Amino acid sequence: MTEDRHADTAQMAEQYQHLLLEGNRDAATRLVMEALDGGLSISRLYLEVFQHTQHRIGDLWQANRISVAMEHYCTAATQLIMASIFPRIMGDGSANRTVVGCCANTEIHELGIRMVCDFFEMENWTTQFLGSGMPNDDVVSFLDRHNADVLCISCTTTYNTRRVKELIDAVRSTFGHKAPPVMVGGRPFTMAPDLVSAVGADAWAPDALQAVKVGKDLTQ
Numbered sequence: 113m114t115e116d117r118h119a120d121t122a123q124m125a126e127q128y129q130h131l132l133l134e135g136n137r138d139a140a141t142r143l144v145m146e147a148l149d150g151g152l153s154i155s156r157l158y159l160e161v162f163q164h165t166q167h168r169i170g171d172l173w174q175a176n177r178i179s180v181a182m183e184h185y186c187t188a189a190t191q192l193i194m195a196s197i198f199p200r201i202m203g204d205g206s207a208n209r210t211v212v213g214c215c216a217n218t219e220i221h222e223l224g225i226r227m228v229c230d231f232f233e234m235e236n237w238t239t240q241f242l243g244s245g246m247p248n249d250d251v252v253s254f255l256d257r258h259n260a261d262v263l264c265i266s267c268t269t270t271y272n273t274r275r276v277k278e279l280i281d282a283v284r285s286t287f288g289h290k291a292p293p294v295m296v297g298g299r300p301f302t303m304a305p306d307l308v309s310a311v312g313a314d315a316w317a318p319d320a321l322q323a324v325k326v327g328k329d330l331t332q
């Protein structure tokens with residue numbers, strides 16, 4: 113990661129949100145690229161600008177101050193920028209660890225788990241990002257073919273937490289003691305950490321930065 117000389121991410125997040133809400137994705141992209149070139153770390157860009165903005169967009173949508181179309185526009189713009197900076201994130205796999213990341217079945221919020229995978233990538237893990245709405249059987253067959261050291265499952269909507277438990281049960285009943293440790297995260301677990309043991313996970317983390325620390329602990 114580059115040295116971080118960019119202190120004022122709060123101001124940048126304001127600007128980024130403002131540009132997106134004006135429908136000016138190109139200027140928002142330039143803002144990000146210039147900040148990265150000026151030394152802002154991807155870690156801070158993700159957590160203090162992108163994540164912060166997505167949460168604020170959700171608040172505005174919930175308060176009926178922006179439309180679903182505007183929320184989709186902002187989310188799509190951020191996803192596009194994240195994809196375009198992936199070459200700066202890509203690691204070399206030298207950590208010799210693999211993480212598989214997905215959303216529970218029927219869960220379609222995928223930016224969080226994507227960030228988690230990107231943070232592992234920056235620590236030179238091999239990352240297998242499967243994205244949203246993964247059927248249990250498909251996760252199980254994917255794990256059968258790829259030796260995961262950690263399985264990360266994301267859940268954002270409260271009503272999908274039971275899907276997390278179903279996926280964990282499916283993985284454990286298939287692989288028994290060879291099942292990879294499971295880390296969970298997302299909004300319901302942040303609001304009620306008791307849910308972590310209720311779904312049978314081995315660990316959880318509140319954000320992508322902490323996820324990597326917990327992932328390292330789980331695989332020591």
Ligand code: B12
Nearest residue numbers: 166170220221222223224264266269270296297298319320
């Ligand atoms: C974008 C968005 C959408 C997009 C998602 C697009 C996509 N491709 O991801 C769309 C439009 C599809 C959508 C749909 C819906 N949404 Co929505 N959405 C959001 C919004 C605005 C942002 C989500 C986001 O991108 N967050 C950014 C990421 C980076 O943050 P994060 O998820 O918190 O992730 C971090 C941590 O939680 C953690 N983490 C996350 N996963 C994991 C996993 C592991 C293993 C670990 C360790 C850590 C970890 O690390 C991440 C990075 O630091 C949120 C607002 C919010 N407060 O989150 C509402 C929000 C989540 N949505 C909400 C709702 C209600 C819905 C819908 C039900 C709306 C509807 N009526 O249809 C549907 C549900 C669809 C479904 N079946 O899942 C509510 C949920 C309320 C609740 N009680 O659960 C929210 C909170 C909005 C609100 N304020 O009311 N949504």
